[in-house]
Amino acid sequence: MILANLTTADLTERLTSRAGLALGIGPFHLRLTSDVAAITPLLQQLYRHYPLTDQVIRDFHLHLSGSALHRRWLRPQVQLLVDGRAPFEPLPAAHHLPALEWGMNWCIALRCNHLLMLHAAVVARGEHAIVLPAWPGHGKSTLCAALIHSGWRLLSDEFGLVRPADGALLPLPRLIPIKNAAVTALQTFAPSAEFGPTFYATRKGDLAHLCPPGESIAQSDQIARPRWLIFPRWQAGAALNLQPVSPTQAFLRVATNAFNYETLGGSAFTLVTEMVRSCNCYSLTYSALPAAVAALETLT
Amino acid sequence: MLLNALRQPHGLPKLSLEDWDLLLRVARRSRLLGRIAADLSQQNLLDQLPPSVVNHLQAAQQLVSHRQTVLSWELNRLRWALADLNPPLILLKGIAYHHAQLPPARGRNFVDVDLLVPPAWIAPVEQRLLERGWVQPKLSRYDDHYYRAWMHEIPPLRHRERDNEVDLHHNIVPLTTRQPPEAALLLSNSVAVADLSAEAPPLPVRILAPTDMVLHSLAHLWFDAQPDEGLRLRDLVDAADLMRYFGHEAEFWTQLPQRAVALHLERPLFYGLRYAQRLLYLSAPAATCRAVAKFAPSYPVLRVMDILVPLALMPEHPDFPRHRAALARWLLYIRAHWLRMPPLLTLRHLLYKSWARLVQQVKPKTPV
Known part of the structure; x- marks a missing residue:
């Protein structure tokens, strides 16, 4: 089963649930959760071919987080969390997809020294x-x-x-x-x-x-x-x-x-x-x- | 789960996949993934684990062994650079454990080379390193003063080409602590480490005496609490490893409380021993426990610490951070700051730091 098989409601549900969206990306397994609604259509377009995975051990646990309430109007931001921690400074809210991609790069570069x-x-x-x-x-x-x-x-x-x-x-x-x-x-x-x-x-x-x-x-x-x-x-x-x-x-x-x-x-x-x-x-x-x-x- | 992994690595092959998924995350966060990997590979258990787990463990081991190589080389360079100056040079923490092949070195990631020299040697050693290619970052006048007047180390040095951090210490706790230990006491008890290789640089190196090494890692644990990271479980693991190893000599256990008194580190030892026994199942002779019990705080304080310390020491579930753990980390951070600096100085320091941050924020920023 690939991401394209999920309905929008299904995808949103997974992204916002505890279990998250689990994808196989090359040799790695990614678990993604997000409270940034704008990322959903982009995943549907650009990530649609990726297989959903039921692997229990996920190599990267990422969470894409929107701004807290007080930030929503004043310079809204997006922050990528890896295992609950932010490896880099928040980005402007519009840069959600680059934040996700760079976060994944960071994980691969730092953690995959077995290759x-x-x-x-x-x-x-x-x-x-x-x-x-x-x-x-x-x-x-x-x-x-x-x-x-x-x-x-x-x-x-x-x-x-x-x-x-x-x-x-x-x-x-x-x-x-x-x-x-x-x-x-x-x-x-x-x-x-x-x-x-x-x-x-x-x-x-x-x-x-x-x-x-x-x-x-x-x-x-x-x-x-x-x-x-x-x-x-x-x-x-x-x-x-x-x-x-x-x-x-x-x-x-x-x-x-x-x-x-x-x-x-x-x-x-x-x-x-x-x-x-x-x-x-x-x-x-x-x-x-x-x-x-x-x-x-x-x-x- | 993390504690069990540290206490009984041989039980890990039975762990479920769900538990592994979480253990990898919390161990990495606590800087203990390399340690768990080292324990497992020492006991030849790696091939009994799921392949996806082995990948992470191997990657962690690879990184640790690379850091150990790189920083040992940095030490080699330092020793050559300082050889004809011939200062007494004492290795601290990671590089000391690694160089003297002590148990906490296994799988331990270290990011910098920590050195201790007598206070009078700081200036010539710093000068020599600056002449030989190490550089200091440009610091604001305040930050430079903060290091030199109040801290136990000078601003970090980095070699121009190699970019490894070298921290030059003249004491093991900040000078602003109510009663910092006398540096001379640490130096006079330090012990020489023999070099294994025949091509070792001419400058000999020393490490702290066993008791002092334990007290230093405990001082580090309690004085270096961070608001986000809390207390470093890794420091407690180091101290417990050292106590177990040196504790084979009965003498060590009698000297430990006496030495804590001499270095004014009674309370760090009390708490360190208490939580190493409770969390890591360290066993200590009854006489030592009785002697150390005299360093206990008042009963209500102890009750509060018994609640706060495990909360701040143990990593949280990465997906479900708890407010009370954050509060515990914050309170212990305040406590650490309190121990390190008199209250008025702390106030002055925090005021200055918030002012500096405010100025930074108001300045126009370039987009990331």
Whole structure:
């Protein structure tokens, strides 16, 4: 059963009840409660493909809380609570969805040290995955969004999860936050791309969330193997440039960009080494999405 | 449930999934998840647990062992930086437990390196560290004064590249406490720790004497109450571990009450022993209990503390916070502040702090 199967009344009931709404998001189980009514239609739109879960152990317990009475008229705010505590300052009330997404990022980044977490987008065809590690602003999410509208399956756009036991990539399909300018480019590239509302002046600028494809979510339990390492870099007006990268370079770029490379110590070293060995590594400079996607099609 | 997990980790494989779901949350909040993970893996019980639980425990262990590596390295750097200055250097709390391989070190997350040096050594040590790449955050004049005139440590230092916090102490409780212990007493009783590795830096390090170490962790428990976090159960667990470990020597138990008198920490010991016995099932010799009973407060105060302390010490159900627990935390925070500072100074400090906060709020803020 997926979230779309719930009626609005059902969903509201779950969100406001003690049991909460329990969703499976990649390998994680989330329990969400909320007293912010405005989040419900957004969940119905952007979270509709996620499976409801009856797992008893939930990895993250989140509560989205609206303002107390005296705040309702004067600068209303929204606060995300993790296990009853607020990891960050409240946000303006209109930023409920970003608050939820950042709260989940915070939980994953801090608590999931049983996995190696690369700062990378990952897409796959069958078992073969492209890993796209990049710094913020290098167009990783945008390229990832374009690829998933070109026949690739979404594994992740932010946390590339690597299982230490065998180096497999675990899918964690989530909403993809896209910055304002890139939204138009994506809509031109893939008219079927489905965006949520735009949130203005968040701490990451104006952004809208791309709904993850239902098929990708349905295949969340199917791991993939790293086959290509692509280091994307978006540059306004740049000509397309796909260059091989030496394994040493690739190793450094993956390791220094991971969320918890140091925390995992020796096992992270082995995992990244193995990943680089099993991949063809390239850097990709691009400005136009169609050309970038076509170049990757030829390569793979 | 959390107490049972700490007292009898071998019973955990029988825990229901519902209970695990809650235990993971409260243990994490009490900073004890790593500890529970360490106990379970020591007893080879991890493979009897549900996989989703094991993931959380392994993640917690991974983080703890990483912090221990990072902060041990920070200590190594500190010792090299201070080597030719050769100050007496005493390790406190987490880094001491870890370096001396004491029982509370297992699975214990520590966030900073706590060091104690004689008061006269503060200035040269601070100066040397500032020359060697450690930096101090820019503090307002008031905050700097607060640290230096009233506290037991100087403003935290951080290395420019490594960003680990180093807290340099000259005492174990704030100087504004009615009767702070004499630093010289702590130093003269401290003991040297042998280095395991042959490549250890030339500067030797010491730790507090067993009795003093217990008293320090208890002082920390009672003096450092926080309005939101309450009393740190973790500190009581540390103290109970240490008492159990050092208590194998009968001498320790006779010295403990005497030492509490010498360091003016009678009341912290009284409460610490009381709640370690009640909550963590610590057993202590009858003679020690009799000696410590002399440090008890008046009967009505004790009754009130018996209600407040467990409320403030135990983590709450994260989904159902209780008003009386919040009240207990707040009252014990006030009490801690009262112990740390004379009332007029507290008033002055709180007034200043609320003024500073008000100014902050009125200032135009940049959006987050």
